[in-house]
Amino acid sequence: MIKHESIETNAGLLIILTLIVISIGGLVEIVPLFFINETVEEVEGVRPYSALELRGRDIYQREGCYLCHSQMIRPFRDEWLRYGHYSLAAESKYDHPFQWGSKRTGPDLARVGGKYSNEWHVAHLVNPRDVVPQSIMPNYPWLLETELDFSDVQDRMRALKKTGVPYSETQRELQRNIDEFGAEVAARLDILHAEENLMQQALANNYDGQRARITEMDALVAYLQVLGTMVDFSKYDEGYFTEFR
Ligand code: HEC
Structure with a gap:
């Protein structure tokens, strides 16, 4: 010994x-x-964020939303009853860094997309107590007043591309994305047209309710509205995802 x-x-x-x-x-x-x-299951529908959603995600990180909100629904009954299908590994495969979080002062946001209207999100972010009187979430009024700076969005996409996110720059990469995601999504993943695409998505959807401007609110709401909506769970058998657990 x-x-x-x-x-x-x-x-x-x-x-x-x-x-x-x-x-x-x-x-x-x-x-x-x-x-x-x-070990990461094959799931259809998961795609990288569009330029606007990506800027929204940056703002989510800048404002520290992850300090109070997780984005990871665990495979327990109480969790999926409240939030929906548990999170899949594939759903955060393009997230660098992932936003799983470790603290839930507020509810999990992994499937908040589509749960509320854009107007609700805007009102809630400006002053949460206007829509949820007991809320202890802070106000973020400057999001609605601050013009979105997207001058560096191409660089941000290039940086993510280095980590393996399939944004495209060459014709070949664009073709690969068309084959994988279809033409419409592939066009949004094109770095060379990122600024145009961003403006187009913001103006077409008018997330912040102000037609004339593209604000940080547009980006953040676009991001919140896409969370958890990429996978169509009705396409899969009930037991399919449990194979990977
Ligand atoms: C100090 C903790 C805290 C921070 C920071 C915080 N939140 Fe919240 N959030 C809460 C709490 C508590 C609730 C539940 C009450 C409510 O709906 O306002 C909530 C609710 C929400 C909801 C509604 C969720 C649902 O399913 O009803 C959204 C969306 C949300 N927060 C987004 C954000 C975003 C985006 C940020 C960053 C800009 C953020 N939160 C920052 C605490 C926080």
């Missing part, structure tokens, strides 16, 4: 044993990454 003291007083032995322990820990964390393509 090796006594702890004899390990601690023998630097060589301590180093060797430390390395062994670290390698086991490393293997446990690293090896599964080589099988990630087999």
